Amino acid sequence: MTMKSMAGATALVLMLSSSLAAYADQEIRIGVAGPFTGSYSRLGAQVWNGTNAAAKQINAAGGINGKLIVLVKGDDACEPKQAVAVANRMIDTDHVQAVIGHVCSSSTLPASEIYSDANILMMTPASTANTITERGLDTVTRMVGRDSQQGEVAANYLHEQLQAKRIAIVHDKDSYGMGVALAVQQRLGEMGIKPVLFEGLTRGEKDFNALATKIKGLQVDAVFYGGVAVEAGTLVRQIRESGVDAPFVAGDGIASDDFPVAAGGGQFIKGVLMVFGQDARQNIESQMAVAALRKEGFEPLGYTLYAYAALEAIAQTMQATQSHDGAVLGQWLRDNSVKTVAGNKRWDAKGDLATPDFVMYRWDDQGEYSVLR
Known part of the structure; x- marks a missing residue:
């Protein structure tokens, strides 16, 4: 490679880096990971629709610290190997600042290790396996019980x-x-x-x-x-x-x-x-979200409002800390409660809900x- 071409390549890298930095200054990129194809795609649809509805509401109210939320979808098909690929892409290519997912516990377990290594906060709206929060990972939380x-x-x-x-x-x-x-x-x-x-x-x-x-x-x-x-x-x-x-x-x-x-x-x-x-559709706090989802032709069954609540919790955490650092966000969640469509939520030292509601x-x-x- 000639000096001229090396200089051109360096300029391109700097330009791309500057572009990414500019985007980072304007938006908050949140990954949404789950089974969007395959046998369990209806579960993925619940999580996507819930998160998407929450993003619209939060963005309409001004976003997070003045930045709009951009959702990045990652399809793992409830397959652990595919979940690992999704997690790596979320970090290396999509540059997400937090993740809502995964859905199947077998996917959440390996993916959460990758997010933890990258210091990215992950909150699953659906995975209940005990092991998820038994590994001492400060950036791993969930919106459901065990x-x-x-x-x-x-x-x-x-x-x-x-x-x-x-x-x-x-x-x-x-x-x-x-x-x-x-x-x-x-x-x-x-x-x-x-x-x-x-x-x-x-x-x-x-x-x-x-x-x-x-x-x-x-x-x-x-x-x-x-x-x-x-x-x-x-x-x-x-x-x-x-x-x-x-x-x-x-x-x-x-x-x-x-x-x-x-x-x-x-x-x-x-x-x-x-x-x-508990059926979050019955909560007073969820009525606006339920109406918005039904208007779009989607009944918020199952994990829909848990995914909505997960994004609300992440948004409030980022707003309060003015940080995207996974460890900082994870610690704030363990020290504070948040108001969501699923009710007031607080977490214990492991990242589990302090009061599950099965x-x-x-x-x-x-x-x-x-x-x-």
Whole structure:
């Protein structure tokens, strides 16, 4: 390379650097990571629509310290390897200053290591695996509870309300599904109940008839499933078709309209019980956000308002600290509470919510779920 071409290349690098700096002075770049394609894309749509609605509201009010929010979408398809690629791109190419995501715990775990190394704040609106906040990563937080917490709620309901003694526990072998299933098993053990079955299935499979037959043969009082909506819907349909009418209970991974679709009809999901956080749509603070989302044709189910709340929390943290430093933001969140559409939120030293709000829901034959009263 000649001196002239070297000088030209150097000038180009400086020009690009100056352009990036100029953009950084004008905007706040927030990554939004989740499954936007593939079997779990409806979960990703919840997170994207919630975050996008929050960004519009915050920008209309003046942004963060006078800078407008720009969202950067990263599709991980709930695949850990793809999540790692998304995280690296968010940092190296997109130059995000914080991340909302990921959704599946198996994606959040490896991606969060990368954000931590880059000192980027990450808040997941959906991942509940205990391990996420057990690694001492100062920049990692979440807007939902933990597997251990929802597992306790599910196990208590199985024992105290359903009075089930012969319980089959099925999971999808994933970080989330296995984690919540183990939490249920542990809590049941503390109450002197040993499940008659603890077995895994494989994500992506569609034939669980052999498992359904095994469950039928065990004459169970209840079935608990740890996993996400697609396999849950298929499993509950095949269990019902095999003649098992025992209560079917699941974790928050089925809080998606993928569940009734995969089940093939409301008759198969009627009465299914689900552990999930309080329905933020009922909060006074969320009514403007709910109306805006419905106006755009999107019902804010599942994690939609949790994603909205995550961006609200990040915006308030950046506003208060006037910083994008991940460690600074993470510490501020641990020391303060924030007002969100999901209510007032405060975090503990690990980055977990100080007060999780898991409750029980029941699905009806119209493909809707509501809180048990």
